[in-house]
Amino acid sequence: MTPGERRASVSLASIFALRMLGLFLVLPVFALEAARYPGGDDPSRVGLAMGIYGLTQALLQIPLGMASDRWGRKRVILAGLALFALGSAVAASATTLDQLTLGRALQGAGAISAAITAFLADVTRDEVRTKAMALVGISIALMFALSLVLAPVLAAQIGLHGLFWLTTALALTGMAVVAWVVPPEPTEQRDAGRRGLAEVLRHAGLLRLNLGVFVLHAVQLAMWMAVPALLVQAGLTADRHWVVYLLALVGSFLVMGGVLFRLERQGHLRAVFLFAIGLILLVQLGFWYSAGHTPSVAALGVGLFLFFLGFNTLEASQPSLASRLAPVHARGAALGVYNTLQSVGFFVGGAAGGWLVRHVGAQGLFMGCAALALLWLAVAWPMQAPPPAAGRPAH
Numbered sequence: 001m002t003p004g005e006r007r008a009s010v011s012l013a014s015i016f017a018l019r020m021l022g023l024f025l026v027l028p029v030f031a032l033e034a035a036r037y038p039g040g041d042d043p044s045r046v047g048l049a050m051g052i053y054g055l056t057q058a059l060l061q062i063p064l065g066m067a068s069d070r071w072g073r074k075r076v077i078l079a080g081l082a083l084f085a086l087g088s089a090v091a092a093s094a095t096t097l098d099q100l101t102l103g104r105a106l107q108g109a110g111a112i113s114a115a116i117t118a119f120l121a122d123v124t125r126d127e128v129r130t131k132a133m134a135l136v137g138i139s140i141a142l143m144f145a146l147s148l149v150l151a152p153v154l155a156a157q158i159g160l161h162g163l164f165w166l167t168t169a170l171a172l173t174g175m176a177v178v179a180w181v182v183p184p185e186p187t188e189q190r191d192a193g194r195r196g197l198a199e200v201l202r203h204a205g206l207l208r209l210n211l212g213v214f215v216l217h218a219v220q221l222a223m224w225m226a227v228p229a230l231l232v233q234a235g236l237t238a239d240r241h242w243v244v245y246l247l248a249l250v251g252s253f254l255v256m257g258g259v260l261f262r263l264e265r266q267g268h269l270r271a272v273f274l275f276a277i278g279l280i281l282l283v284q285l286g287f288w289y290s291a292g293h294t295p296s297v298a299a300l301g302v303g304l305f306l307f308f309l310g311f312n313t314l315e316a317s318q319p320s321l322a323s324r325l326a327p328v329h330a331r332g333a334a335l336g337v338y339n340t341l342q343s344v345g346f347f348v349g350g351a352a353g354g355w356l357v358r359h360v361g362a363q364g365l366f367m368g369c370a371a372l373a374l375l376w377l378a379v380a381w382p383m384q385a386p387p388p389a390a391g392r393p394a395h
Contacts, residue, residue: 012182019112027221028241029152030049031229032228044358058341065333073122074182077116090103118335155238197336211380216318222369223366226353230300230362244301256309256316272317273314273317273383276311281370286299286306288370292363
C-alpha cells in the first residue's frame with residue numbers, strides 16, 4: 001500500500017471499529033439488562049429492541065449508499081454517525097423498553113457501512129483492495145472480541161444506560177476521525193445505477209456471500225438471547241462471564257492467525273471458508289445439547305471458542321471476497337446489498353431469537369440456528385476461490 005492508501009484504510013477501518021464497538025458493547029448484556037425495564041419480562045419485546053437496529057439499517061443501507069454517490073461519501077458518513085449518536089443518547093436516557101427500542105431504531109438509521117466500504121474502494125487500487133477490505137473485516141471482529149470481554153465488566157459498573165452513553169461518545173469520536181483524519185475523497189465516484197444493481201442481484205458468487213452474511217449475523221445475535229442465561233445456569237455470575245469470553249477469544253485468534261489464515265494464503269480458501277461455516281453449525285448443535293441438560297462452564301467455553309474461531313474467520317474474509325467478486329462498475333451496489341443483508345441478519349436474529357426463546361425455549365433457538373447454518377453450508381459448497389486479480393468482470 002502507498003502511504004495514502006494506508007492512511008485511508010486505517011482511518012476508515014477505525015470508523016467502522018468505533019461504530020461497531022458501540023453496537024457490540026451492549027450485545028452480551030442486553031437481554032439480561034433490558035429485563036429490568038418495564039415490559040422487559042417479554043423476551044419477544046426484548047429481542048425486538050435488540051434487533052430493530054438491523055431493520056432500520058437494512059432499510060437505509062442502499063439509499064444512503066446511493067446518496068454517497070451523489071452528495072459525497074464524507075457528508076453521508078458524518079450524517080450517519082450523527083444519527084447513530086442521537087439514537088445512542090435516546091437509548092441511554094430511556095426509562096421504558098419502548099424508548100429503548102426507539103433509540104436502537106435511530107442507531108440503525110445511521111446506515112453508513114456501504115458508504116464507508118465504497119469510499120475505501122474509491123481510494124485503493126485493485127491490487128491492494130482485498131487487503132484493505134480484510135482490514136475492515138478484522139477490525140469488526142476485533143471490536144466484537146473486545147466488547148465480549150469489556151461488556152460484562154462495564155455493565156456491572158455503569159449499567160446499560162452507561163454503555164449507551166459510552167456508545168454516544170464513540171460515535172462523536174468517529175465524526176472527528178472523518179473530519180480530521182480521513183483523506184479527501186475522489187471527485188469522481190463509480191455509479192452503475194440500476195443496471196449495476198440488477199447485475200449484482202444475478203451474480204451467483206455474491207448471492208452466496210449475501211446469504212452467508214445474513215446467516216452469520218442472524219445466528220450471532222440470536223444466540224446471545226440464550227448464551228448468557230446458560231452461563232448463569234452453569235453457576236457463573238454475569239460479572240464473571242468476561243473470563244470465559246476472554247479465554248475463548250484469545251484462543252480463537254491464535255488459531256485463526258496461526259493456522260487458518262496461513263492455510264488461506266496457501267490456496268486453501270474454500271476449505272477454510274467451509275470449515276468455518278461447519279464450526280458455526282457444530283457449535284449450535286453443542287449449545288442445543290447443553291440447553292437440554294445441566295450445562296458446564298467448561299463445555300460452554302469450548303463452544304464459544306469454536307464459535308469465535310468460525311465467526312472471526314468469516315467476518316474477516318467475507319467483505320474481502322465480496323470486494324473481489326464484485327464487478328468494478330457495480331462495486332458500490334454490491335457492497336450496499338451485502339451490508340443490507342448483514343443488517344437484516346441483525347434484525348432477524350434479535351427478533352426471531354426472542355420469539356424462539358419465548359415459544360420453544362433455548363433448545364428450539366439453537367436448533368433454528370443450526371438449521372440456518374446447515375442451509376448456508378449447502379449453498380456455499382459450490383463456491384470457488386476468486387482469481388488473485390481484483391476488478392475482473394463478473395461471470
